[in-house]
Amino acid sequence: MPIGPQPHGRRGTVEEPYSPLNLRLVLAAFGMVVCAVLSVVLFRAGWTLPGWLLAAWAAVALVDIVVIQFRRRARARAEGGATKDHSLFE
Template sequence: MTRSQPRRRVSNAYSALNLRLALATFGLVTMTVFAVVAFWAHVAWLGVLCAVLAVVAVVDLIVIQRRRAARHREEPGVRHSLFE
């Protein structure tokens, strides 16, 4: 068991960090495009909402990358699939 994983006795209790990375990236791109379109269409409240969600996606991407780096330091040379 590694430090980046929960300390439970469950087989294959891995976090799907690679899948979260793909979904957060999709959310960032989508919300950025929606924010630009909303501001262009003069719907400021929707643009602000989409921009806030894009910032949330950026924060999530930072957290995911830090966890992936920690996992890589603890398990060097191990390759994880998208769905782990």
């Protein structure tokens, strides 16, 4: 395997690396669900400060999901609106 910034034939450059948006979307959704559920559990247990911290992290994950969706729509527009199936790592 060549040692370098990116394997040959891959999209993206050193200045503008390629971002796997679908993987980011899955991870952000997982983080939002986990943080929200744990936040509710902590509130019910009477631990308000950790509950608020996890609620804030869930809100950050929600904002990340919105940003990722904007970027996925921009990618679809840049590709000409074709409904190309992207893998999890694209």
